[in-house]
Amino acid sequence: MTTRITVNDQSYETDATPDTPLLWVLRDELGLTGTKFGCGVASCGACTVHVAGEAVRSCQVRLGDLWGDVTTIEGLADTPLAALQSAWMRYQVAQCGYCQSGQIMQAAALLSENPAPDDPEIDAAMGGNLCRCGTYSAIRAAIQDAATDMARGGGAG
Amino acid sequence: MSRLGKITRRSLLAGVVAVAGGAAFGVYQIRKPVANPLDPGAGATLNPYVIIDQQGIAIIVPRAEMGQGVHTTLAALVAEELDADWTTIRVLHGPPAAAYYNAALAHGALPVADYRMRDWQRSLTAGIGAATKLLGLQVTGGSTSTVDAYERMRLAGATAREMLKSVAAERLGISAATLNTRDGRVIAPDGQEIDYRDLAEAAATRAVPRVALRPPAEWRLLGRSLPRSDMQAKVTGQAQYSTDIVLPGLKFATVRMVPYLGGGMAGFNAAPALALPGVEQVLDLGTGIAVIARNTFAAIKGAEAVEIDWTPSDLPPDTAAMFDQIARAFDEAPNSRMRDQGKPDDITGQLDAEYSVPFLAHATMEPMGATAWLQDGHLTLWVGNQAPREHLKVAAAAAGLAEDAVTLHTPFLGGGFGRRVETDVTWQAARIASLVPGTPIRLTWSREEDMRHDFYRPAAIARMRGAVEDGRATLFDAQIAAPSVTRAAIGRLTGRALGGPDKGHVEGAFDQPYAIPNYRVAGHLADLDVPIGFWRAVGNSFNGFFHESFIDELAHAAGRDPLAFRLDHVGPESPVAAGVLEAVRAVSDWDTPLPETTARGVAMTWSFGTPTAVVIELKREARQIRIARAFIACDPGRVLDPAIVRSQMESGLIYGLSAALSGEITFTDGRADQGNFPEYDGLRMFNTPRIEVAILQNNPHMGGVGEPGTPPAMPALANALFALTGQRVRSLPLIHHADFIL
Ligand code: FES
Ligand code: FES
Numbered sequence: 008m009t010t011r012i013t014v015n016d017q018s019y020e021t022d023a024t025p026d027t028p029l030l031w032v033l034r035d036e037l038g039l040t041g042t043k044f045g046c047g048v049a050s051c052g053a054c055t056v057h058v059a060g061e062a063v064r065s066c067q068v069r070l071g072d073l074w075g076d077v078t079t080i081e082g083l084a085d086t087p088l089a090a091l092q093s094a095w096m097r098y099q100v101a102q103c104g105y106c107q108s109g110q111i112m113q114a115a116a117l118l119s120e121n122p123a124p125d126d127p128e129i130d131a132a133m134g135g136n137l138c139r140c141g142t143y144s145a146i147r148a149a150i151q152d153a154a155t156d157m158a159r160g161g162g163a164g
Numbered sequence: 165m166s167r168l169g170k171i172t173r174r175s176l177l178a179g180v181v182a183v184a185g186g187a188a189f190g191v192y193q194i195r196k197p198v199a200n201p202l203d204p205g206a207g208a209t210l211n212p213y214v215i216i217d218q219q220g221i222a223i224i225v226p227r228a229e230m231g232q233g234v235h236t237t238l239a240a241l242v243a244e245e246l247d248a249d250w251t252t253i254r255v256l257h258g259p260p261a262a263a264y265y266n267a268a269l270a271h272g273a274l275p276v277a278d279y280r281m282r283d284w285q286r287s288l289t290a291g292i293g294a295a296t297k298l299l300g301l302q303v304t305g306g307s308t309s310t311v312d313a314y315e316r317m318r319l320a321g322a323t324a325r326e327m328l329k330s331v332a333a334e335r336l337g338i339s340a341a342t343l344n345t346r347d348g349r350v351i352a353p354d355g356q357e358i359d360y361r362d363l364a365e366a367a368a369t370r371a372v373p374r375v376a377l378r379p380p381a382e383w384r385l386l387g388r389s390l391p392r393s394d395m396q397a398k399v400t401g402q403a404q405y406s407t408d409i410v411l412p413g414l415k416f417a418t419v420r421m422v423p424y425l426g427g428g429m430a431g432f433n434a435a436p437a438l439a440l441p442g443v444e445q446v447l448d449l450g451t452g453i454a455v456i457a458r459n460t461f462a463a464i465k466g467a468e469a470v471e472i473d474w475t476p477s478d479l480p481p482d483t484a485a486m487f488d489q490i491a492r493a494f495d496e497a498p499n500s501r502m503r504d505q506g507k508p509d510d511i512t513g514q515l516d517a518e519y520s521v522p523f524l525a526h527a528t529m530e531p532m533g534a535t536a537w538l539q540d541g542h543l544t545l546w547v548g549n550q551a552p553r554e555h556l557k558v559a560a561a562a563a564g565l566a567e568d569a570v571t572l573h574t575p576f577l578g579g580g581f582g583r584r585v586e587t588d589v590t591w592q593a594a595r596i597a598s599l600v601p602g603t604p605i606r607l608t609w610s611r612e613e614d615m616r617h618d619f620y621r622p623a624a625i626a627r628m629r630g631a632v633e634d635g636r637a638t639l640f641d642a643q644i645a646a647p648s649v650t651r652a653a654i655g656r657l658t659g660r661a662l663g664g665p666d667k668g669h670v671e672g673a674f675d676q677p678y679a680i681p682n683y684r685v686a687g688h689l690a691d692l693d694v695p696i697g698f699w700r701a702v703g704n705s706f707n708g709f710f711h712e713s714f715i716d717e718l719a720h721a722a723g724r725d726p727l728a729f730r731l732d733h734v735g736p737e738s739p740v741a742a743g744v745l746e747a748v749r750a751v752s753d754w755d756t757p758l759p760e761t762t763a764r765g766v767a768m769t770w771s772f773g774t775p776t777a778v779v780i781e782l783k784r785e786a787r788q789i790r791i792a793r794a795f796i797a798c799d800p801g802r803v804l805d806p807a808i809v810r811s812q813m814e815s816g817l818i819y820g821l822s823a824a825l826s827g828e829i830t831f832t833d834g835r836a837d838q839g840n841f842p843e844y845d846g847l848r849m850f851n852t853p854r855i856e857v858a859i860l861q862n863n864p865h866m867g868g869v870g871e872p873g874t875p876p877a878m879p880a881l882a883n884a885l886f887a888l889t890g891q892r893v894r895s896l897p898l899i900h901h902a903d904f905i906l
Contacts, residue, residue, distance in 0.1 A: 024441050027461050035416050035459035035606075040408035041401020043578070044460070045529055046611045050841040053529065080401030095399040099391065099807055102815060103231030104398030105529040105578030111399060130850035137841060139529040139579050140231045141818030143849045145811065 010070055014039065015082035025071025029063075030054045032070050033079060041080040041108050045137065052136030055109035056080075062116030064135075080108035087118040087157055094153035102140035110136050114150050123154050212263060213242050213320035215256075216364035221248045221348055226258030227266075227313075228304040228550050229394055230580030231815070232870045233808035236392040238313045240385045240804065245321030245378060248360075249347035250385055255393040257574040260552035264302045268312035275502055275667055277675030278773050278867075279738045286865070301657075304550040305585060305698060307772035307868020310804060314866060315377070322375040327367040332358050380802070389807030394576065404575045406548045407533040411604035414535075415444065416460045417596055418608055420467040421452030423616045424477035424834040426693060429453075431473045437466035446470055447599050454596050460608045467610075477834025479694060483623075486831065487520065490625050490690040493645040498686035500665035502674040506682030511639040513629035515721055517714060519894045521706045523829040524621035524699055525836070525844055530578020531614040532589040536597035537604035538563060543570045543594060548577035550585040554657055558587040563598035570594075581819070582698030585657065586619050612839035619653070619697025620829055622646045626673075626710035632722035637680045637733060640714070642673055644707060645688040653697045672707030672769055672875055677738035678715070678730075694831070700819055701874040704771040708875025709824070709882070709896065712767035716883040717892065726883065727754055727766045727779075734768070740799055740863045741775040744768060747797035747858045752779035762792070765884025769875035773867025774800040778817060778880040780853070782888045788905045789888065791821060791881065794853040798872060801863035809869045810857045816873020817855065822846035824878035826899045826906065851905045 009022050014037065021036045028047075033039045033056070045053030047066045054065040059075025082088065091111050101107045110133070117124055117132040124132065129150055138146070215222040223242045229235040239255045242248070258264050274285055325345055332350040333340035335358070344351040350358045380387065397403035422429055432453055434446035442462030447454040453470050457463035480486045534547035536559075543563050549555045549572075556572045563570070577584055593607045609617075624646035631639035650668035655661055666687055667674075674685035699705060719729035727749055735742045745768055749755065752764065761784040768777040776798040783792040796813045803809050826845055830837045838844040882893050885902055893901045 023459060024462075027459065031459045031461040034407075035461075038410045040404070040410065043405075043530070044407075044608065045531070046841050047464075048611070048840050048842065050845075051529070092399045096391070096395055099389075099395055099811070101231075101392075101395055101398035102233070102811060103229075103529060103577060103579045104394065104403050105405060105576075107398050108401045133849045135848075137529070137846055137848065139527060139581075139819070139846055141815040141822075141847070141852070142811070143818070143847075143852045144814060144855055147849065 012070070012073060013076040015078060021070070023070055025069060027070045028066050029056065029068040029070060029073060029077065030065040033065060033077070039079055039081055043105055043108055045106070050135070050137070051106070052113055053106050053109040055112040055136065057112060057116060060116075060119065062113050080112060087153060088115045090153040090157050091115055091118065091149065094149040094156065097152065098145045098149040100142050100145040100149050102142055106136060106138045106140070110138065110146055114146070114153070117150070118154055118157065122157055124150070213317055214246065214324045216360050218361060220252050220254070221246070221360065222254040222256050223248070224256050224258045226261070226264030226302060227309045228257065228548065228574055228577050228580060228584070230304070230548070230550070230577035230584070232812055233392060233805065234304065234309045235394055236390055237310055237805050237808060238317055239393055240390055241313055241317035242321035244383055244385045245318045246325050247345040247347065250390060252348070253393070260302060260556045260572055262553070266301055266303050266308055266312050268306070268308035275665055277677070279675070279677045279741060279770050279775070302551060302553050303585065304580070305582060307774075307870045307872065311773070311866050311868065318377050319375070322377060323372050324367070326373045326375050327370040328360050328363045330370055330373070331363045331366045386804050389805055392808070405530055405578050406535060406546055406575055407606050407608050408575070409535040409546045409606065411535070411537060414604045414606055415456050415600070416458065416463050416608070417454050417456045417605045418460060418463040418467050418610060419449065419452055419454045419592055419613060420470065420472070421449070421613070421617055422474050423836070424474055425695060426479055426834060427477040428475040429472060430475050433471040436471060437469040440466050440469055445600070447596060449592065449595060454592065454607075456596070456600065456605060460606070464610055479831065479834035482832055483830040486692060486694065487623060487625065489692045490623060490645050490647070493688035493690035494627065494643060496688060498643070499689045500667070500670055500687040501684065502665060502667060502670055502687070503683055503685040505680070505684065508639060508641040508682045508684040511631050511682050513631055513639060513641065515628070515630040515717055517628045517717060517894055519626040519628065519710050519713060521624050521709060521896045522827070523623045523694065524823050524827045525615050525618045525829050525838070526579070526581045526583035526699060527615065527844060527846065528579030528581060528583050531611050532609040533607055534589050534593035535604065535606045536593040538597045538601045541565070541569060543597060544573070545570065545590065545593060546573045546575055547590050547593060548575055548580070548584055549590065550577075550580050550582070551657060555587050555590045558591050559594035562591040562594035581700040582702070583618065585653065586697055588617070611841070615839050615844060616836045618829075619695045621699030621705055622649060622694070622696040624706040628710065628714045630714060630718050630721070632718050635722045635724050635729070637678075637715075637718045637722070639682045640678070640680045640718070641682070641684045642710065642714070643686045643688060644670055644673060644710065645690050646706065647692045647694065647696055648689045649696050649698060649702055651689070652695070668703045670703060670707060672701070672704030672771055673711045675770065676711055677741040677770055677775070678733040679736040680733060700816065701771055701871040704769055704871070704875040705820070705823070705878075708767070708769040708771070709878045712769060712876060712879035713882055713894065716765070716767070716879065716886065720886075730766065730768060738775070741768065741770055743860055743862050744775045744777040744797040744799050747860055748777040748779050748795050751797060751856050751858045752781070752795035754779060763884055763888035765880045765882065765887050767876040767879035767883060769872070771872045771875050773865060774798050774863070774869060774872040776813070776872040776876055778876040780877070780880040780884040782884045784888070785905065788903050789885070790905050791851060791853045794821075794855045794877070795858070796855065796873060797858040797860065798869070799860040799863040800867040800869050800872075801861060801865055803859055803861055806859060809859055812869040813857045813873040814855050816871060817877045818847050818852060820874035820877030821881055824881045824896050824898055825904055826897045828897050845906070
């Protein structure tokens with residue numbers, strides 16, 4: 008059975024079984040390896056992508072259940088993603104980097120819902136994203152900075 | 165073309181960069197035997213670190229980038245002297261090669277505390293360092309990369325610059341002394357500029373000159389926080405890890421190895437797996453199976469479906485029995501007494517305490533994985549690793565090939581923490597690839613496989629005796645029992661059994677800069693075969709907790725402020741260490757009293773050449789405890805990149821706090837009870853403290869930064885808990901004793 012999905016505004020066809028998690032469709036079937044596998048049980052956030060603009064754990068979304076277009080870290084360019092990526096550069100957030108695609112996608116979903124989150128709101132939104140390198144201070148600073156940047160009308164990088 | 169050129173072209177097969185008409189420096193020297201291994205000046209120019217091709221300058225960094233920023237700092241050493249343009253250079257991981265031996269690894273070889281090392285002892289270890297070249301240990305670990313590269317890689321940049329200038333001088337018919345260099349170009353007095361790219365080919369044939377290194381006052385890159393060379397790739401999803409390599413016809417694999425550690429496999433039935441969609445093959449790996457499938461999901465489902473008849477482990481049946489086994493080591497003569505001052509046996513102990521810490525997993529964010537491809541008798545492997553030459557050897561053996569039939573690439577590591585020294589996943593990937601010749605395979609472990617097949621930080625027990633008089637410690641007598649990481653891991657790495665006193669087993673306890681008249685640390689090696697390995701800060705990770713918790717007990721027994729008590733004992737031994745205690749006192753506002761709902765604890769550990777003090781501030785929130793703030797002061801000597809040092813300190817601290825708070829691996833029938841993050845979690849953003857870092861540069865010797873933040877974090881947390889609740893916790897993790905926000 009062939010499924011048609013849209014990722015980063017590009018259309019793809021895949022004959023992976025409908026129970027295949029989106030994570031593995033992206034990584035293995037489509038070759039989009041920017042999205043990472045960390046746990047497979049919704050407890051680390053490394054696999055976070057957007058479906059119809061909402062942050063989801065792609066290890067938990069079956070191909071057959073997909074309800075909208077997918078955006079991954081490779082999707083770039085749009086605010087707030089671009090604003091976040093440039094804030095991430097300014098704050099030199101990444102260490103090993105493995106969790107960072109998920110962190111950025113989660114933060115992007117936060118900022119599109121809440122363009123000026125306070126600390127408890129950032130804590131609440133980012134709590135599902137583990138970083139074993141411990142980059143949390145820099146992540147928090149970068150999210151706040153990206154929010155400020157967007158409020159000023161920046162964000163295109 | 166040169167040997168380096170050849171190696172490098174092969175190492176770039178991943179398609180990252182193509183070296184066309186490139187020139188590699190240091191080519192000729194690498195072939196020459198080293199005349200005098202003790203001469204650092206001559207030794208330093210032997211190594212190939214620079215490629216200049218039509219794309220520009222590539223700097224070879226022969227250490228694994230696992231988050232610690234080593235690609236940035238090591239490349240900056242070369243770029244500084246080479247006058248390369250930081251914004252355009254490329255940084256590549258070097259191929260496995262003896263030339264890239266890690267000399268600084270030998271620094272810890274002498275049975276002496278780092279803070280007490282005299283100059284002659286330092287030169288002696290430099291000599292041993294040169295001898296490690298013979299072993300060719302190209303290891304990223306021990307917080308040694310920068311120390312090791314500091315002179316070597318600056319010299320590589322400086323000599324390359326002078327070779328380029330000498331070619332330019334000849335072309336222009338003027339003296340090289342009149343030429344300047346900037347941003348990858350030679351600049352003549354009349355303003356004429358020649359790009360390095362136009363000089364490189366000829367320059368590579370020049371003799372390597374002797375050059376003096378620039379004094380730090382002239383540095384333009386070093387000493388500043390540089391934009392990391394890996395940052396853009398990592399925020400755009402372009403950074404490639406072991407399992408991100410895309411190859412034509414790629415198949416996806418996972419393994420399911422015997423979870424009863426030390427056990428085996430009597431047989432298996434592959435039929436249920438082969439009946440699943442997408443599953444293509446089930447392979448016998450001896451003590452487990454591999455499944456090859458159309459994607460990783462199908463492979464994991466397939467691996468779960470294989471019916472396997474495991475044979476049991478001969479480890480003790482549960483964790484309590486393992487601790488009993490460790491405690492039995494106290495009945496045997498100690499392996500070491502690396503600190504033995506005064507007459508501890510003549511002093512009556514006033515305090516007796518037993519401490520224990522559990523096994524810990526590394527839980528790198530990226531589970532173990534590798535990509536491998538056997539094509540026409542040549543195996544190409546992509547595996548994030550901390551010891552490429554050893555991995556290459558293991559891969560060759562696993563595939564039944566000669567070593568020169570194997571090419572090994574080291575992509576980015578999604579966390580290392582010591583785990584990726586181990587060659588297990590490399591062996592598996594090479595074996596699987598050799599069983600399906602022609603087909604590239606991407607091997608990804610499930611998180612459960614990763615957590616249950618780690619080389620764990622060992623559990624350890626300490627028995628302490630202490631006494632105080634007139635506000636001072638008069639006795640500190642420690643016995644430490646654990647299985648030996650040094651023996652297990654170095655044995656696996658080098659294939660040699662180590663004997664003699666095991667320094668790594670007692671590091672963090674015997675080598676601390678305290679003046680105590682009766683001071684003894686005895687190491688007892690336990691006989692327990694749980695696979696153990698290097699875990700961030702290694703022995704310091706448990707000894708730091710033992711030592712600094714007990715110092716705290718002594719301070720309270722003496723009725724003293726724990727920070728002032730430490731300063732009194734540390735001051736006479738080491739002004740450098742006293743400096744970090746003073747600094748952490750200042751940044752944490754230690755002397756300002758706190759409300760009753762808040763309390764602080766302090767600890768200091770000198771590890772990997774860097775004394776590091778931590779203050780943790782706890783706060784009661786409703787009925788729970790929050791780790792509200794953390795303060796770190798460290799003195800790694802000269803700092804090459806302050807932002808990287810700061811982020812490593814934060815990282816080490818959070819890694820330590822995560823372990824102290826909730827980290828614990830327990831076993832039933834030799835199988836780890838924890839399999840995934842819900843059972844073995846780390847700090848998250850909401851329970852990570854606000855962190856302040858003070859970096860001092862008074863230490864006359866350069867120390868590491870990747871690990872020293874971890875050891876003092878754990879006792880500082882437990883000491884703060886004592887200050888808050890009056891409860892002295894002597895066993896980790898703390899969640900068994902107090903209600904923290906999780
Ligand atoms: S891999 Fe999906 S949350 Fe961890
Ligand atoms: S940067 Fe390494 S896990 Fe987050």
